[in-house]
Amino acid sequence: MTRNWAGTYAYTAPRIVPVWSEADVLRELAGTEGRVHALGTRHSFTDLPDTTGTLLDLAGLEGGFALGDGTVRVAAGTRYGVLAAWLEERGLALHNLGSLPHISVAGATATGTHGSGDRNGVLTTAVRGIRFADADGEVREVRRGDADFDALAVGLGAYGVMLSVDIETQPSYRMRQDVYRGVSWDAALAALDAVTGAGYSVSVFTRWEEESIGWVWVKSRIDSDDQPVPADLLDGVLDVDAEPLGELADVTELRGVPGPWMLRLPHFRLDGTPSFGDEIQSEYFVAREHAPGALRAVRDLGDAIRPLLFVSELRTAAADELWLSPASGQDVVAIHFTWRNDPAGVATVLPRIEESLRMFGARPHWGKRHGFDRAAIERVHPRLADARAVYERLDPRGRFLNVHLERVGVREER
Structure with a gap:
């Protein structure tokens, strides 16, 4: 039985498939039917990353580091601590880290996970671009400033499987x-x-x-x-x-x-x-x-x-x-x-x-234990309906739905 890192949630997905490359992700999405969801480093305490179909284990989708114009591109399953060490060797840094460096880049940014600091945004605020696989196994990309970016940056796995993330860097300190x-x-x-x-x-x-x-x-x-x-x-x-x-x-x-x-x-x-x-x-x-x-x-x-x-x-x-x-x-x-x-x-x-x-x-927090339902989330997240509309448009067949996303109103019920 596969559990989260603390052992306090057991995943119910009937099929869990480790993936080691983008090609593995695309092949799985294009070659199968039914619901799919992505699993990172298992730091959620709820059924948010679970599914009644296939759970893609992204823990092996690591590395792929590439420096850009003030950014680093990194594979979705890479842990923040691994990325941080790679950057430090090159005299670079991130604006912040969470309390645990063990969390994956994709999982942390997709759930709005954060460090601390009055002037520091959550970890997702450093994201400049996201590459993801859609329901048909096609690679798509969204950049900061694009129409859908503000909906997809904290996207909870509701619209696709993240493949890599471009993150802002700064000089080491x-x-x-x-x-x-x-x-x-x-x-x-x-x-x-x-x-x-x-x-x-x-x-x-x-x-x-x-x-x-x-x-x-x-x-x-x-x-x-x-x-x-x-x-x-x-x-x-x-x-x-x-x-x-x-x-x-x-x-x-x-x-x-x-x-x-x-x-x-x-x-x-x-x-x-x-x-x-x-x-x-x-x-x-x-x-x-x-x-x-x-x-x-x-x-x-x-x-x-x-x-x-x-x-x-x-x-x-x-x-x-x-x-x-x-x-x-x-x-x-x-x-x-x-x-x-x-x-x-x-x-x-x-x-x-x-x-x-x-x-x-x-x-x-999206990935931690709470009792909020759709009505309660709608009271405190004024853009919930707008985000949901984007996810429904990108995934009209509902491949990335799960019980949790329906319960909190991030996706429409099927």
Whole structure:
């Protein structure tokens, strides 16, 4: 039985086919009938990448690196950490990375996955072009600025199988990571921008305790390796011995040690095991102006949340114009939950969290556990109908439909 990386979702597709080249993908699409979907590095926690037909496993569709005019072309199944290492060897970098460098380029960009940073867009905002295979096994390409690009960039596998992605690059840079402890909820909620703007990329790890917000993990771009950082953050202090994720192994180096961007932006090392494992994840995005109220609402549920929780993480992303991006049209604060593997308990608490966040227009992460249906998604994603129309036009036979896409209204029901 094939499961996601954490082991908490089992794929039900009756046929799973590994593909190692674009030719494999095209041959499978042209030579078969029925529904098809693409599977990346298995970092979804739902049935989003599943199908009742053939599941194309893209994990072997790697590499194919080619530099262009300020871009790199990379095969869809390539993990971000592999791409980052290749770029660093050539003095190049990306604008951001997710917390796990193990995620694939296609899967991460197609679901609006993100890192953090008040001025940093989700990973998809660096995409300049997408090559994909359509329902007939023909190669098509869409570029930023084309009529359909803003619908297809965060496309959830709803219109085809991604083959390669062109991503913006920039010159390499160096970073350091520092952790602050003791920032109170009162201080943080009164000056949230001071917390999330304390570095190039900032993550807050919390368990929704009464007084302290938890650990503030600040990732700073530096011009020199001896560049100092502040000793205080609001009413919190720098802690050179802090371990914001407990004693988890395989965390990237902390304590202010300078290093290249690709070894500091992620939370975990590519050569190690990511996160806690045996876990379920959920995440919701609220507009920045609503973030203090939304955080207070979730904090009020702390007693119900904590017994099920490993940790929560708060991050930010800058607004973009991609129709199904979690940051479409608004700067956002992301409220993430890494749950223990307790499906019944998570199923009990998620409706309470979603109800508490409803008044703030919270959007769920497409690839993580949530309870939103079509009506709920339509309330928070104003371009949903427009995106759906594009997908229906590109795939009128419905080859790339699945139960999940129908349930959330990304595709019409058949």
